[in-house]
Amino acid sequence: MSGKRNVMTSDIVHQGKVARLARLAVPGIVFTVAFGFAACTGKDPVDQNCPTPGGSGPGGNGGGGSGGTTTSSTTTSSTTTSTTTSTGTGTVTNGNDASGSDDNTFDHENNPGDPFEILQQHLEEGPPEVRGRLHSCQKIPYSSLGEFLKSRGVNMDATAPNGPKPAGQIYKDGKDALGVANYDAREAETYFHTTAGATKLFDIFVQAAPEVIANIQNMPACQVGGVGKPMFDPMTNECIYESLSCIMGRPAKPEDMKLCNTMVQHAQPGNAQDLDIKKRITVAAFLSAAHTCE
Secondary structure, three states: OHHHHHHHHHHHHHHHHHHHHHHHHHHHHHHHHHHHHHHHOOOOOOOOOOOOOOOOOOOOOOOOOOOOOOEEEEEEOOOOEEEEEEEOOEEEEEEEOOOOOEOOOOOOOOOOOOHHHHHHHHHHHOOHHHHHHHOOOOOOOHHHHHHHHHHOOOOOOOOOOOOOOOHHHHHHHOOOOOOOOEOOOOEOOOOOOOHHHHHHHHHHHHHHHHHHHHHHHHOHHHOEOOEOOOOEOOOOOOEOHHHHHHHHOOOOOHHHHHHHHHHHHOOOOOOHHHHHHHHHHHHHHHHHHHOOOO
8 A cells, every 4th residue: 555655646746747847838839839920920032931821731822732833913903902922832912002102001201392492482481580470370369459450550449339330349349259368267368269259350350441441551560761651552553562561461472462453453443432342352351361370
């Protein structure tokens, strides 16, 4: 009995050693096999020692190990072209999108452009403080809008008990729509346009246009050397460069001058009232476009 117990004890000890050895060895074996398959994934050309996807031997997809045959197939659609080549050692697939990049990725344009063209554009736009206004899309602060209108000839204290409200009255009555700060509610002034605020701003510019046309040549902000010019030439009714630049807050371009004159020229010939309406619409349109980033 003693000898039988010793044999059983020895077998148990041996089995425990084998189990411990297996627990230590199996993770290493699994890692080695997985690493080998990972190393074979995506290799081009395919490694001769790598197993063939879907095959049981070195020679084909799905069986055999015959090897040595090459088949080429090309499939073309409106956006993607893929070429699949089957060889005796595996399958390699390369895809090109419409832009010609591999793996159907978007082909980004890395060329920033001609630096001399960019420099010329900056010279046409003017100094940095002018370019900063050109590329800024924040809402004009409420107080700044009032100062701007005043400096272009708008009477900010005008009221009209009966009839359409003048620009100054719309400005004062529409401060909430224009996003003025609400200190009691701990709310700062909005820095972006809302639908209500933009609509109110357009109303102000439409009502301000007649006052701007009448007074702009007398406003110091639009004078050069103490001398101002009217909004439109009294003889030809063409737009004046200096005054158009003043209401936009930047130098007028040839395109601006052409558009301004074209809008005025759409007035009915010999109709002074229609000409006056076209001038108002022109000034209001340029004010709105210049000061709402349009």
